[in-house]
Amino acid sequence: MPRNRTVRLAVLGSSVQRAAPSGFPSSRSSALKRRIVVGFLVLASLVLITVSFRSSALDSVQGTGATVLRPFEVAADRIARPFADTIGWFRGLVDAKSENEKLRAQNEALRRQLILDEGAIHENVELKKALNYIGPPTIADYDRIDTSVVANPQSALDESIVIGAGSSDGVQPNSVVVEPLGGPDGSGALVGTVDRVTSHASRVTLLTDSGSAVTATDVTNPHVIGAVRRGGGSSDVLILDRVPKTPVVRIGDTIVTAGSLGTGPLKSKFPRNIPIGTVSSKSSNDTTLFQSIQLKPLVDFSSIQTVVVLVPKGH
Amino acid sequence: MDGVKAALVLFVAALLQLSVLTEYRTFRTASIVLVALLSIALLRGSIFGAVAGFMTGLLLDTATLGTLGITSLLLTIGGFWIGRYGETTARDRFHAPYVSVAIVTALYLFGQLVLQFMLGEPAPAGLVAHGVPGALLLNLILTLPVYALIRRLFPPLELGDRIREVRLLG
Numbered sequence: 001m002p003r004n005r006t007v008r009l010a011v012l013g014s015s016v017q018r019a020a021p022s023g024f025p026s027s028r029s030s031a032l033k034r035r036i037v038v039g040f041l042v043l044a045s046l047v048l049i050t051v052s053f054r055s056s057a058l059d060s061v062q063g064t065g066a067t068v069l070r071p072f073e074v075a076a077d078r079i080a081r082p083f084a085d086t087i088g089w090f091r092g093l094v095d096a097k098s099e100n101e102k103l104r105a106q107n108e109a110l111r112r113q114l115i116l117d118e119g120a121i122h123e124n125v126e127l128k129k130a131l132n133y134i135g136p137p138t139i140a141d142y143d144r145i146d147t148s149v150v151a152n153p154q155s156a157l158d159e160s161i162v163i164g165a166g167s168s169d170g171v172q173p174n175s176v177v178v179e180p181l182g183g184p185d186g187s188g189a190l191v192g193t194v195d196r197v198t199s200h201a202s203r204v205t206l207l208t209d210s211g212s213a214v215t216a217t218d219v220t221n222p223h224v225i226g227a228v229r230r231g232g233g234s235s236d237v238l239i240l241d242r243v244p245k246t247p248v249v250r251i252g253d254t255i256v257t258a259g260s261l262g263t264g265p266l267k268s269k270f271p272r273n274i275p276i277g278t279v280s281s282k283s284s285n286d287t288t289l290f291q292s293i294q295l296k297p298l299v300d301f302s303s304i305q306t307v308v309v310l311v312p313k314g315h
Numbered sequence: 316m317d318g319v320k321a322a323l324v325l326f327v328a329a330l331l332q333l334s335v336l337t338e339y340r341t342f343r344t345a346s347i348v349l350v351a352l353l354s355i356a357l358l359r360g361s362i363f364g365a366v367a368g369f370m371t372g373l374l375l376d377t378a379t380l381g382t383l384g385i386t387s388l389l390l391t392i393g394g395f396w397i398g399r400y401g402e403t404t405a406r407d408r409f410h411a412p413y414v415s416v417a418i419v420t421a422l423y424l425f426g427q428l429v430l431q432f433m434l435g436e437p438a439p440a441g442l443v444a445h446g447v448p449g450a451l452l453l454n455l456i457l458t459l460p461v462y463a464l465i466r467r468l469f470p471p472l473e474l475g476d477r478i479r480e481v482r483l484l485g
Contacts, residue, residue, distance in 0.1 A: 037362050041369045041391045048373075048384030053434055058383055065377035072326075073378065076334040084338065151379050152337040156344055156446035157427055157438070162380055196380050203380040210437035232441075302340035 063166070063198025070164060070201065073150055136259035136272040139178075139188065142310035145169055146180070149304050150201060159209035159230075160192075163307055166200040173197055174269050176310045177204045179299045189275045189298035190214065190257060191307055202309075207276070208236050208301050214270055216240060217258040218279075223247040225258055228276055231294060236301050238277055240293040245284050253279045255295055271310065320468055321355050321363070325371045328352075333378055344446045345453035347461065348375065349423060352390060353397045353415045354458070354465040357405060361398030368394030382434065389426045393419045407471055412462040413455055420454045421447055 052058050128135070147165035165171050171194055178188035192212060196203040205212055208230050218224035226243035240255055259272030277295035284291045328351040336342045352371055356364025372387030397415045405411035424443050432438035 034361055038365045038391065038395045041365050041395075042388060045369065045372070045384040045388035045391060048387065049382060049430075049434075050384075052376075052383035062377050062380060062383060066380060069374075069378045072330055073334045076330040080335040080338075084335075151333045153343060154332070154337055154375070154379055154381075155346075155424070155427065156442050156450075157431060158379075158381075160379075160381075162378070198380065201380060210439055302343070303338060 059196075059198060063201065066162070066198060067200045070150060136268070138259075138271050138273055139310065141313065142176075142271060143170070143313050145171060145309040145311060146306065147309065148306050152302075152304070153206070159206045159212075159301075160195070161204050161206065161304060161307075163202050163204055163309070164200070165309060166202050167197045168199045170311050171197055171202045171309050172311060175202075176270055176274070177307050178274055178310065179304055180306060180308050188308060189277075190270070191299055191301075191304060193269065194309065204307070206301055207238065207297070207299075214276070215258040215260065215268060216255050216276055218247075218249055219254045219256050219273070219275075221247055221249070221253070224249055226290075226293070228255065228295065236297055237280070238295040238297055240279070240295055241290065243291045243293060244289065245291055249279055249282055249291065249293055251279050251282065255279065317359060317363070317469060321359070321367050322370070324351055324355065324465065324468065325367060326374070329371060329374050329378070332375070341449075342453065344450035345457060346420070346423070346450070347457055349390070349393070349420065350416055350454055350457045350461045351465060352394055353419055354412055354462045355469060356394040356398040357401035357412055357415055357462075358466065358469045358471055359398070360402050361395045364394030364396075364398030364401075365391050366394075368392070385427070385430050388430070389423055392426075393423060412458050416454050416458045417451055420450050424450060 048058070052062075127133075145165050147163045147169070149161050150164045151162040153159055153161060163171075163177070173194055173196070175194040177191045177194060179191050180188055190207055192204045192206040192209070194202045195205045207214065207228070210230055213227045213229040216226060216228045224240075224243055224247045226240045228238050228240055231237040231239040240249075243249065255276045255278070257270040257272060257274040257276065258268070259270055260268040275298050277297040279293055280296040281294045282291055325348065328348045332346065332348045336345055336347060348371055352364070352368055355367055368390030369387045372385075372390040373383065375381075375386045376383045397419060400415060401411070405415070424447055428438050428440060428443045
């Protein structure tokens with residue numbers, strides 16, 4: 001059966017006038033227009049970086065912007081909270097049994113320790129009073145501003161959080177920030193320091209930032225003095241650096257801020273005895289002068305929900 | 316109308332990024348904003364992508380109280396580049412969003428590192444290199460639903476025009 005076919009040729013390219021593409025608005029526009037727009041935006045970005053980095057001229061604008069955005073961030077957080085709580089509940093359920101046994105044993109040990117500590121604290125207060133002793137400031141010497149975390153770190157390079165309290169609440173640059181329930185006795189553990197303040201929000205540089213360091217000591221051995229800073233790698237491990245080989249540091253010891261009275265600019269901005277972490281490993285070798293001490297932070301820096309900002313009394 | 320839709324999509328993506336995704340360490344390397352921006356740029360072209368990138372960067376830098384302009388610069392270049400790719404060779408190819416997201420994710424992370432280094436801030440390259448595989452994986456996983464959603468909101472405009480490129484004779 002003969003088939004009737006018409007021969008149709010598809011001709012590509014040269015002889016046919018290609019229709020001007022009308023899809024992309026920007027492909028209609030000339031290359032010049034494209035270059036002008038992108039050039040202007042890149043230039044604007046560079047100007048913003050320069051002004052923002054070298055001066056505080058844009059701080060008020062940025063602060064206002066952050067304040068405007070805050071209700072939206074809070075709303076998004078509230079919408080997502082039930083889902084996050086459900087995930088957390090299931091995660092907690094898996095570890096609950098083993099954790100329960102561990103906590104019972106820990107509770108019993110802490111009870112015994114508490115009885116001893118209460119006597120020592122009472123004795124310490126009496127002796128300080130008798131000697132008229134003036135020591136470094138502690139958390140009790142500061143006012144507390146409770147606030148929530150508005151934005152968490154945004155990338156692997158970012159080790160800062162944004163909190164919902166600013167200069168109008170009394171927050172000042174370099175104020176110390178602690179997590180309310182981070183410490184072993186629920187008294188608070190060190191999170192970092194405030195590095196940027198606007199009227200209703202502040203940015204806190206975490207202790208895990210490469211630029212952060214704090215003088216610290218072992219709560220059971222005050223002769224151990226060193227600097228806590230970020231360890232290598234991508235985890236939140238901290239190291240206690242510059243500790244000579246002589247003082248004994250034991251695994252499990254709690255490391256706290258050393259504080260220092262000092263004078264003028266040498267005065268430590270950290271009150272004494274804020275818990276930082278516990279010693280997870282230590283080692284030393286003949287080629288270095290100092291011990292190598294690793295700490296497990298008491299704060300889970302990846303999931304901070306609320307913080308307390310410490311400001312001098314009567315701010 | 317596209318501008319309003321893009322602003323809304325990117326605003327919601329930024330809120331998700333700021334308040335939800337970054338709350339978990341695992342998801343901190345993922346960037347739903349970057350994926351959404353690249354999807355929009357791919358479908359709407361270079362100028363649209365560059366302007367959307369600039370505005371989104373400004374929003375993120377404002378919300379995180381970071382140095383203004385850093386994220387804008389990176390997202391402007393990313394949006395423009397992928398917009399050009401969409402206008403020229405990508406043309407509705409299946410792999411285009413995945414290739415775009417993979418390449419720009421890696422360049423974005425190293426771009427941040429370079430800018431921080433140039434500003435004299437701590438720039439641990441090892442940390443970024445360590446985070447790249449995780450960021451690539453998470454962003455590629457996000458690309459599937461995000462691109463599908465954005466393609467619905469911003470249907471490709473050029474489908475009808477492409478047929479004219481081949482003329483049937485005889």
